[in-house]
């Protein structure tokens with residue numbers, strides 16, 4: 001069984017539409033945007049017809065950067081940097097889902113990701129780390145060679161669902177100003193040639 005880490009953002013929404021995973025999993029780990037991610041992912045799964053699972057585990061005390069409402073960590077490449085975020089998310093999902101028969105976790109990483117934990121060397125390492133353990137869990141990122149704009153086009157994600165997606169880093173409602181909201185607006189305008197609207 002394949003599970004997709006699903007935030008309700010453009011990248012994971014396009015992958016959900018494109019590959020129709022057996023399960024989409026959204027994790028509320030205490031990030032400020034959790035309420036918006038959960039609402040978006042729940043609505044999108046219902047409309048697309050995909051199984052959805054929510055996991056809640058409050059790690060806000062361990063986070064840093066704008067997603068945690070705290071100072072940015074030394075060495076961060078962007079304000080939203082949350083140290084070790086992707087390995088944390090994959091591990092939490094795998095802890096819950098491996099016993100239920102999931103043997104592949106998909107990430108929504110794309111070629112334009114700035115953080116090291118969205119790039120190929122990390123993704124290969126994490127795949128190996130997970131797969132040598134019990135359950136043989138694989139970690140894949142099917143869109144890692146595509147930009148968000150290319151992914152939206154290749155997946156044929158419908159413009160009519162864009163309004164349900166959510167990319168804000170700092171609030172449960174789209175702030176319209178953070179890098180997540182800005183990227184959302186720009187990518188939608190480039191992919192569809194139509195307004196990016198809310199984020």
Ligand SMILES: [Zn+2]
Pocket residue numbers: 167168169170171174175176177178179180181199
């Ligand atoms: Zn925002």
